[in-house]
Amino acid sequence: MKLFSRHTYASLAIALAATLPTQASADKSQTWRVQSLWQSGTVTQLAFERWAKDVTQKTNGKIKVTPLPTGAIVGPNETFDAVARGILNGQHPATVYWSGKNPAFAVLGDLNAAYDDPKLAYEYFYEHGGLELLREAYKPYGLYPIGAVWWGAESLPTTRKVASPEDLAGLKIRLPQGMSSDLFASFKAVPINLPGSEVFSALDSGTIEATDWGTLSMNEELGFHDIAKFVIYPGIHSTPTGDVSIPLKVWDKLDPETQKILEQSVKDFGQDLAAKLQEADAAVAQKLEARGVQIIDWSAEDRKRFRTAAIAIWNKYGEKNDLSRRAVDGQVKFLRSKGLIE
Numbered sequence: 001m002k003l004f005s006r007h008t009y010a011s012l013a014i015a016l017a018a019t020l021p022t023q024a025s026a027d028k029s030q031t032w033r034v035q036s037l038w039q040s041g042t043v044t045q046l047a048f049e050r051w052a053k054d055v056t057q058k059t060n061g062k063i064k065v066t067p068l069p070t071g072a073i074v075g076p077n078e079t080f081d082a083v084a085r086g087i088l089n090g091q092h093p094a095t096v097y098w099s100g101k102n103p104a105f106a107v108l109g110d111l112n113a114a115y116d117d118p119k120l121a122y123e124y125f126y127e128h129g130g131l132e133l134l135r136e137a138y139k140p141y142g143l144y145p146i147g148a149v150w151w152g153a154e155s156l157p158t159t160r161k162v163a164s165p166e167d168l169a170g171l172k173i174r175l176p177q178g179m180s181s182d183l184f185a186s187f188k189a190v191p192i193n194l195p196g197s198e199v200f201s202a203l204d205s206g207t208i209e210a211t212d213w214g215t216l217s218m219n220e221e222l223g224f225h226d227i228a229k230f231v232i233y234p235g236i237h238s239t240p241t242g243d244v245s246i247p248l249k250v251w252d253k254l255d256p257e258t259q260k261i262l263e264q265s266v267k268d269f270g271q272d273l274a275a276k277l278q279e280a281d282a283a284v285a286q287k288l289e290a291r292g293v294q295i296i297d298w299s300a301e302d303r304k305r306f307r308t309a310a311i312a313i314w315n316k317y318g319e320k321n322d323l324s325r326r327a328v329d330g331q332v333k334f335l336r337s338k339g340l341i342e
Contacts, residue, residue, distance in 0.1 A: 149270030
């Protein structure tokens with residue numbers, strides 16, 4: 001991944017200064033450059049572009065969003081600093097990207113095994129305090145998450161059948177370092193950290209037998225199921241949180257009506273995004289079965305055992321600071337209220 005120097009950031013800031021909203025224009029129309037984590041032309045980026053149009057329409061042109069795909073201005077892991085520095089007006093990242101800034105972003109960004117349906121995540125964040133905690137995490141950096149979004153539970157392509165938690169033993173699986181690796185290792189799986197560019201060849205050579213990547217349709221788009229003839233679907237381990245965030249000082253200058261419109265627009269965007277991915281996943285599932293790929297749907301009991309075992313991992317991350325602790329405790333309380341853990 002290309003990193004940008006301070007000189008490069010300064011140059012970009014100067015070049016883009018004319019596009020950023022000024023105090024003089026704050027009460028008039030503003031044009032926001034908002035960069036996503038999605039590649040151009042994908043189902044996810046198209047949903048993001050629909051959100052941008054919705055904002056322009058609902059605010060009667062007061063806020064005009066230019067929806068940029070990943071890498072358009074800075075790298076996907078650099079949008080946080082780019083917004084803080086004024087190079088971008090906003091970002092739509094995977095929240096977990098910022099775990100290095102505060103471990104609470106890991107707990108709120110992807111509490112592994114907590115949710116296997118984005119509707120549950122929506123309920124926790126929007127009705128049980130999750131979004132408020134996310135705003136607290138962003139506040140010291142001068143950023144404000146308008147809302148949180150989800151694209152669905154990620155499936156797990158495997159080259160051998162994994163019908164239950166016990167079958168994870170010895171499984172060589174590509175995982176990012178951190179919570180995911182810790183969780184699967186607790187079931188005696190063998191986490192292997194690889195860049196995304198090496199996943200296909202590693203599956204093909206047998207270096208790995210499974211991979212954490214994306215939803216079923218995302219994985220199929222990358223050709224993983226040309227090799228992996230089994231898949232755990234619906235997923236068991238990851239329903240990542242995304243957000244749409246802008247500078248706090250910009251948010252504070254918006255009138256209450258515009259703020260309300262923006263909050264609802266992000267909530268609608270997330271529901272649109274999840275729905276489109278679920279449609280794509282369902283269609284891909286039928287195609288994969290026709291091609292002989294075996295879909296493994298873990299039982300409710302196995303999912304509950306996997307989720308319950310994850311609590312020890314969550315608690316380890318909850319010990320990192322007070323905000324992480326509250327984020328873990330709030331989600332555990334919510335999941336218990338739903339009967340998903342003891």
